Amino acid sequence: MGALILQQTINALTVGSIYALIALGYTMVYGVLRLINFAHSELFTAGAFIGLALAGALGVAGHPTGGLLVGFITFVLIGLAGVSVEIVAYRPLRGTSRLAPMLSALGMAVVIQNAVMLIGGRRPLIYPSFLPSGVIDVFGAIITYKQITIFLVAVILMVGLELFVNRTNLGVRIRAVAENAETASLVGINPNMAISLIFFIGPGLGAVAGILYSSFYGVATFTMGFVIGMKAFTAAILGGIGSIPGAVLGGFLLGFIETFATAWMPVLSGGLIGTEYRDIFAFSVLVLILLFRPAGLLGEHVSEETMVYKSDF
Template sequence: MFDYFLQQLIFALAIGAIYGLIALGYTMVYGVMRLINFAHGEFFMLGPYIYTFLFSGLVGLGGLAPVLDSAIAIVASFVIVGLLGVAIERFAYRPLRAYGRLAPMLSALGMSIVLQSAVRVTVGPQPVHFPAIVPSTPIDALGGMVTTVQLGILIAAVLLMVGLTLFVNGTRLGIWIRAASESWTTSSLLGIRVNRAVSLVFFIGPGLGAMAGIMYASYYGIMQPTMGSVIGLKAFTAAILGGIGSIPGAMLGGFLLGAIEVFGTAFLPILSFGYIGTEYRDVFAFAVLILVLLFKPAGLLGETVSEETTVAKKDY
């Protein structure tokens, strides 16, 4: 039983880390712009596609050592997807700032359709094999079986999260981002270039999403153009669970959602004596979300300032 539990725990941590990375993109964008970026799941999907394209390109050109090729391709896909995010914000969201919150949200929705169908048109709708970055070998850890891919995902994701936390808390640019999420007007009055903070957020968020996509694709070995929709929705749930706008909240929410999902799948049938099967896993996740929101409307780590100040009086 214990090694089964341990194995599930590692699995939960790996998938939770992926959710957390995507949730960071949602939460940072929401923090500065109060925008639900429905296109964010597509950045996640673009990650593995761009990586594969770059990697096979590098190999085709002769390439260096395979490790270097992978590393270059990974960093380059972060940058490319990040720049794409900045461009999309500039052209599809920025012109709509003065028009309430529904218009940018639907523009994001439109961008999601554009990105997804652009990939579908270029590479076809069918799932494609994703080349392994690290060979998947099982490691025996404390009685449970862990694969190198799971460990790799976990380590890389934690490194990215630590890096982001240090960046946001310790650098001037990070302070800009935090100030802009605190109050748009006050920070611009204090001379912070809020638009730059927004661009930065739209660089980091999609970049992290792309990294999560590469992890996810190497975990399952395939990628397809629609992979971002469901995962995006779940990661968004994770962001809300942790308290949208809060960076540690997104990480916590990601790991929590991973745990709920994995342990729900593993133990729900046992606990309910077989009445509730694993297929209700997602129902379970959404139900937990609704419950959390009912009792803690700002999410687990969201700021518990009074309702009137956190949410604009005029909702939509």
């Protein structure tokens, strides 16, 4: 029993790390632009595929050190892709209406997903692991090195982001623009620069999450982004959209809720509710959180006025 709970805790931390990394991208963009960046989940997928292509090109499949290099290059490439998506599809629509950029984001999601399909193919691809293999046995629970690596990489990236946002000059600019873009521009901060930076970091982190995810499960499909993106978005809301620590907390919390609910609901309900309802747990949590604590766990209250679609109509 104890070992089982420990095992599930470890599984939850692994899934949670990946959710948290993706959730960061959603929350940063939403914090500044009040935009649900639907293209984010597809950039996650694109990241996994680019990682795969790089592994082949550099011949480093299966090497953890090569994996570091691949992760870094993918981060930069997908980061640049994120910046271009913003410049092409979102920037011209800024200030027009709230609905238009969101639908443009959906259009971009379709474009990226199909571009990935055209290059990578429709069939699921076997993914070479960049993570060290091996297991350790802790009190009867089996922890793989893969899981440890995923957790560590995620934590390092999150701490790095936290330091970057709070301790550096560029980070201060981002926070200023998130707080109020107009006022920030009055003190000489270029909002476009800060927004571009966010669209570089967010998708970059998502791309690394894509490599970790595919390495862990050993497979990559061009459609894998949608559901995991939805869950990461749920995580961002759970923690309080716009809040960076919130996205991390939300990601891990969702990992725990999902892992434990999936494992225990069939037992508790006498087999009536099976593991196939896994996705429902995430969405039910989302609905409940929004109903009872719309600002999320760590989020400050987002003025509802800013997210209403009235100026569109």
